[in-house]
Amino acid sequence: MVEIIVFAVCAAIVLVGAVGVIAARNPVHSALFLIQTLFGMAVLFISLEAHFLAAVQVVVYAGAIVILFLFVIMLLGVDQAEDLNIEPIVGQRFIAFIVGAATFVLMVATLAGSSDAITGQRQATGPLGDELTDNNNVRELAEALFTDYVFAFEATAILLTIAVVGAVVLAKRTSGEMLPVPQNTLEIREADYQARVDARAAELEANAAAAAEAGEDGSAEASSAAASDDDTADDEMADAEGGDA
Amino acid sequence: MESTLGQYLPVFALLVLAALFASLSFGASRLLAPRRPNDKKLAPYECGIIPAKDTPERFPVRFFLIAMIFIVFDIEIIFFYPYAIIHRGLGMFGLIALLIFTAAVFESFVYLVSNGALDWGPIKKARLLSPAVSAERTTTSTVRKVGLEGRYVPPTSPMPDAPEEAA
Amino acid sequence: MAGLTNTLAGLDPLFLNGVTLEVLIIVLVKVVISFGVLLVSVMLMVWFERKLVSDMQNRIGPNRAGPWGILQTLADGIKLFFKEDLQPDSSDPFVFKLAPYLSLIPAFLTFAIIPIGGNFSDPSDPSKTGIITLPDWLGGESTYLQLADPPVGVLLFLAMSSIAVYGVMLAGWASGSKYPLLGSVRASAQMVSYEAALGLSLATIFLQSRSLSTHDIVADQAGAGWLGIIPHWNVIVTGFVPFVVFLIAATAELNRPPFDLVEAEQELVGGFHTEYSSIRFAMFFLAEFMNTVTLSAIMVTLFFGGPAGPILWDGVAWLWPILWFLLKLFVFLFTFVWFRATLPRFRYDQLMDLGWKVLIPISLGWFLFLAGRNVVDDRWPNTNGSLFSVEVLILLGITIAILTVGALLLYSAIRNAAEKRELEEVTF
Numbered sequence: 001m002v003e004i005i006v007f008a009v010c011a012a013i014v015l016v017g018a019v020g021v022i023a024a025r026n027p028v029h030s031a032l033f034l035i036q037t038l039f040g041m042a043v044l045f046i047s048l049e050a051h052f053l054a055a056v057q058v059v060v061y062a063g064a065i066v067i068l069f070l071f072v073i074m075l076l077g078v079d080q081a082e083d084l085n086i087e088p089i090v091g092q093r094f095i096a097f098i099v100g101a102a103t104f105v106l107m108v109a110t111l112a113g114s115s116d117a118i119t120g121q122r123q124a125t126g127p128l129g130d131e132l133t134d135n136n137n138v139r140e141l142a143e144a145l146f147t148d149y150v151f152a153f154e155a156t157a158i159l160l161t162i163a164v165v166g167a168v169v170l171a172k173r174t175s176g177e178m179l180p181v182p183q184n185t186l187e188i189r190e191a192d193y194q195a196r197v198d199a200r201a202a203e204l205e206a207n208a209a210a211a212a213e214a215g216e217d218g219s220a221e222a223s224s225a226a227a228s229d230d231d232t233a234d235d236e237m238a239d240a241e242g243g244d245a
Numbered sequence: 246m247e248s249t250l251g252q253y254l255p256v257f258a259l260l261v262l263a264a265l266f267a268s269l270s271f272g273a274s275r276l277l278a279p280r281r282p283n284d285k286k287l288a289p290y291e292c293g294i295i296p297a298k299d300t301p302e303r304f305p306v307r308f309f310l311i312a313m314i315f316i317v318f319d320i321e322i323i324f325f326y327p328y329a330i331i332h333r334g335l336g337m338f339g340l341i342a343l344l345i346f347t348a349a350v351f352e353s354f355v356y357l358v359s360n361g362a363l364d365w366g367p368i369k370k371a372r373l374l375s376p377a378v379s380a381e382r383t384t385t386s387t388v389r390k391v392g393l394e395g396r397y398v399p400p401t402s403p404m405p406d407a408p409e410e411a412a
Numbered sequence: 413m414a415g416l417t418n419t420l421a422g423l424d425p426l427f428l429n430g431v432t433l434e435v436l437i438i439v440l441v442k443v444v445i446s447f448g449v450l451l452v453s454v455m456l457m458v459w460f461e462r463k464l465v466s467d468m469q470n471r472i473g474p475n476r477a478g479p480w481g482i483l484q485t486l487a488d489g490i491k492l493f494f495k496e497d498l499q500p501d502s503s504d505p506f507v508f509k510l511a512p513y514l515s516l517i518p519a520f521l522t523f524a525i526i527p528i529g530g531n532f533s534d535p536s537d538p539s540k541t542g543i544i545t546l547p548d549w550l551g552g553e554s555t556y557l558q559l560a561d562p563p564v565g566v567l568l569f570l571a572m573s574s575i576a577v578y579g580v581m582l583a584g585w586a587s588g589s590k591y592p593l594l595g596s597v598r599a600s601a602q603m604v605s606y607e608a609a610l611g612l613s614l615a616t617i618f619l620q621s622r623s624l625s626t627h628d629i630v631a632d633q634a635g636a637g638w639l640g641i642i643p644h645w646n647v648i649v650t651g652f653v654p655f656v657v658f659l660i661a662a663t664a665e666l667n668r669p670p671f672d673l674v675e676a677e678q679e680l681v682g683g684f685h686t687e688y689s690s691i692r693f694a695m696f697f698l699a700e701f702m703n704t705v706t707l708s709a710i711m712v713t714l715f716f717g718g719p720a721g722p723i724l725w726d727g728v729a730w731l732w733p734i735l736w737f738l739l740k741l742f743v744f745l746f747t748f749v750w751f752r753a754t755l756p757r758f759r760y761d762q763l764m765d766l767g768w769k770v771l772i773p774i775s776l777g778w779f780l781f782l783a784g785r786n787v788v789d790d791r792w793p794n795t796n797g798s799l800f801s802v803e804v805l806i807l808l809g810i811t812i813a814i815l816t817v818g819a820l821l822l823y824s825a826i827r828n829a830a831e832k833r834e835l836e837e838v839t840f
Binding site: 002026028029032035042052054058059062063064067070071075137138 | 431510562563564567568571573574578607624
């Protein structure tokens with residue numbers, strides 16, 4: 001009875017989270033929904049007596065991998081709501097839809113093909129140990145991991161090494177030279193900057209005009225000068241932030 | 246085998262209680278606290294000045310590398326725990342398996358360190374001093390020590406009270 | 413299996429016969445008591461810290477509310493209820509409200525796995541393995557004097573400290589303001605870095621006690637060790653190094669001085685919670701101090717035998733372990749305050765260097781060393797009476813060789829990085 005309630009609640013949490021990940025407009029919200037899903041999964045693992053796996057789910061997935069996602073989202077400036085009408089890679093959505101549908105069909109087929117359609121009984125191979133002596137299957141898990149599956153265990157290490165090397169190669173900027181910025185980007189930046197300066201100056205002029213109407217005069221020049229100073233300082237600071245620390 | 250879900254019951258109860266405590270506190274504060282927001286109060290805090298630039302959007306990629314190597318270590322640690330629990334049963338075989346695993350992980354760590362991914366300090370530049378700065382300007386020549394030594398005392402004026410005379 | 417089979421239950425006996433109404437009531441009572449104890453301990457801890465720091469700085473400190481100012485925290489807390497709660501207009505409203513929960517709830521939950529009492533004095537006597545049996549007129553149930561003993565045990569603590577990172581990270585991000593964002597990015601990188609060292613030093617505990625459950629870890633440390641007087645505590649058995657690593661990593665994990673770069677006032681105003689006011693700020697504050705108390709308790713449990721200690725008078729035998737636990741806890745709380753009053757703040761690069769290039773390699777090496785020692789000890793038990801057999805000496809040599817190679821590799825990597833940096837060859 002309790003198990004069924006726990007399962008239902010967790011399944012709801014997991015599903016809501018999963019839908020949220022793709023439905024949320026803000027990438028940080030997506031990451032939060034992902035944590036929700038992982039957490040629900042952890043509780044499901046607990047209800048299946050897979051305590052260690054549940055802890056791993058939280059410690060590694062929620063505690064390290066989503067942190068990495070969040071770092072990437074927060075630190076690379078993509079944490080703004082995205083325009084869903086732009087498709088960055090042409091045909092991406094169509095392919096994603098096909099792959100998603102195929103995965104779904106595969107899942108349904110796997111479930112339907114098993115003897116017990118609800119629990120997938122045939123896939124389960126029973127408890128790892130002969131008997132669970134102290135209600136704690138970490139021991140059994142460890143034995144399986146370090147004897148029968150030791151090759152997979154070592155392969156994990158190699159995978160991890162490759163991941164680190166990949167990250168360094170991607171992030172590295174050799175011999176202190178910047179990659180050339182495409183001319184186009186520079187122009188856009190320049191134009192954007194000029195537009196911002198103009199807008200600010202216009203705004204300040206309007207303010208000054210309003211102030212002048214109220215009887216105060218002569219401050220317009222000074223304030224517009226201050227405005228452009230502000231903006232240059234602004235950009236310098238942004239550069240410094242990107243470069244150091 | 247009976248379910249061990251019950252073992253988590255107190256944890257769950259404490260979670261509910263803590264969440265209730267927090268939300269009730271927020272509710273109470275909503276009732277008790279004044280609400281008089283204005284533009285200045287709602288602006289991001291900048292020590293009093295008007296915010297002139299947006300929040301930074303890009304951070305050094307080193308943070309990303311930290312998170313990356315942390316994943317590697319986290320996974321390694323997670324494998325260490327089951328090993329630690331049964332290491333006596335596994336004997337030499339387990340130890341060697343673990344050593345190979347650790348060697349691979351350690352290797353990636355060393356690679357990261359060797360590439361300077363974990364160096365955070367300001368870059369110390371190995372450059373010569375510019376000739377505009379005289380070599381004679383050192384801490385001993387430019388900084389006056391506290392006390393009477395080295396202080397210029399005009400010969401005509403009386404010496405300031407020395408400690409032994411004051412006594 | 414060669415290792416000694418675990419005769420200990422490893423699970424709270426309260427739930428062995430299913431969850432009845434009686435059990436439910438006991439659980440609720442335990443939960444409410446823990447909750448109250450936690451809140452009161454935080455209240456006292458804040459007061460204690462302020463009072464002790466002011467003593468160390470020749471000030472008087474809080475002395476108005478209640479005797480010796482002991483109610484100062486309560487007064488501050490009540491005041492914060494009446495303060496205006498502001499939310500910057502550039503913030504993300506939902507995440508801004510969520511972040512305090514993500515900080516506070518893990519702080520509460522970690523306390524659940526800490527055994528705060530129970531007689532652990534004799535592992536061979538089932539009545540002295542930390543089980544408390546209620547008198548018959550209260551139902552006669554047996555339970556541990558700890559809120560829960562889930563099979564994941566200490567991993568719950570690790571999981572909660574991973575969740576707590578989100579509280580800090582999202583609080584800073586959701587504020588939509590510069591200082592909080594900088595503070596939170598720093599803080600999360602710091603917490604993540606030291607979590608690795610924390611986890612590695614934790615692994616040596618599991619080597620020793622071969623269980624994840626805190627109850628088993630405490631039970632494993634029971635009894636006298638060498639010479640009959642030196643306690644069999646993990647701090648000694650694992651050879652001090654893991655404890656020192658754990659203590660440093662815990663201080664950094666707590667963002668307490670000297671690792672409080674998160675709220676380095678000179679640079680970041682208040683760090684990740686700069687934009688939080690009123691009761692929302694109080695929640696972060698509460699979580700911070702609660703984590704200090706809980707992490708001290710974790711250290712007592714893992715390294716100092718938990719509630720173990722001599723029972724001096726049989727009349728109130730159940731009280732003594734609790735007193736010993738509180739005494740040990742107090743020592744750690746004092747130490748944390750002492751750190752704060754003594755040590756100047758680290759620089760960020762020093763912090764990262766200490767975490768990655770010192771603590772992690774040391775704890776990794778120490779873990780391998782201890783594991784190797786145990787395995788060799790099992791394989792070639794020392795039966796001939798001499799101090800070291802030939803096999804042990806050979807294997808000791810191999811261990812030292814491996815560790816030295818590792819250390820040299822790391823050293824040369826650090827040198828290489830420093831050289832490249834001076835020549836400005838690589839910049840990330």
